[in-house]
Amino acid sequence: MEEHDKRFWRNMTFAQLRNRRVRVSAYGGDMILEFRLTPGIGHTLGARQYTVNGFDIGELFHEGHDGFMELTRQKAPVSIKLLPDEPEYKIIEDITGVQPGDVFVQTNGNKYPVQEITDDGHCLVLIDSNTYRIDDAAFDHALRPAPARIPDRPGLWEDKSGGLYTVWKNGQELWIIQIRESDGRWVNGPALLIGKTGENVNDSTTKDLSSKAPFRFHDGEL
CATH class of the missing domain: 2.30.30 (SH3 type barrels.)
Incomplete structure (x- = not known):
């Protein structure tokens, strides 16, 4: 098992590492994944989905006896880098x-x-x-x-807690709807008008979404 030189997880608790973004490199750098760490069973953290872009990742960290996180053994050697949060x-x-x-x-x-x-x-x-x-x-x-980052193009987006949304265009209008809660439950939230392409975000939508910002574009599999 190859580990990142700094072993940042050994200085972080479950609460500190939860919802942080990481970059995981596998197969000598041929596979590079970026995702937000989400809770699993007990005090474990990993990818929300067990397979990300075809790579079987699942649980990445578990809580050690000293209260700090330990790296969970993977099926292939990995290198892990902690990514910075969106600047506030x-x-x-x-x-x-x-x-x-x-x-x-x-x-x-x-x-x-x-x-x-x-x-x-x-x-x-x-x-x-x-x-x-x-x-x-x-x-x-x-x-x-910093202004709260609100989805600005079609696709899947995650809020700061890991809730999942789909954004689509209807003519020149951009719409958003929540499809999954941060705990993994599938939902069918209300459709909200973000605004017209190239224009400012709708004020009422900004109010509804700002508490869940910053959003990030979700480029993994469901």
């Missing part, structure tokens, strides 16, 4: 680009939500329910919440 924030390094709604990060690491930008360009931040003007010299960077 955009970093703003120029103070003149800060906007209300950003998070002001001071040089000492303190973080405050930006409430307003004054006419002369200074940041007013919220501290203990009160608004204060903060010194520009204390600015290190700001964080701006």
Whole structure:
């Protein structure tokens, strides 16, 4: 069994590794799969489906006696890499680009939500329910919440918890419907209009889907 050099799973608990994305290489790199780790029986993690693109993967990790994850023996040698999650924030390094709604990060690491930008360009931040003007010299960077990724093309999409959706076009309109819950139960959810191709997402759909974002395109088998 070939293991990734860093053996990241030995420093992660079931809760920390659950729903994280991994890249699994097998057969000397001839087969490379990317998928989100989902719970199996007990404290085990692996691919939701037992076969992914023809490769029999199933359970990938199980919880060890010390509470950290162990690599489960596979039928073929594998190499595993932990992939980063979708970024939640955009970093703003120029103070003149800060906007209300950003998070002001001071040089000492303190973080405050930006409430307003004054006419002369200074940041007013919220501290203990009160608004204060903060010194520009204390600015290190700001964080701006990244827009929630909503499905933008036909196909299968997964939400952040592993729920599965199908997206299709009807003329110029893009529609979405949930077909499977995160626990694997098949459902027939309501059809929601995302919007017209090339236009902004429908406001009501954004409200319904934003709590489940970010979505990722599902390129594996059902």
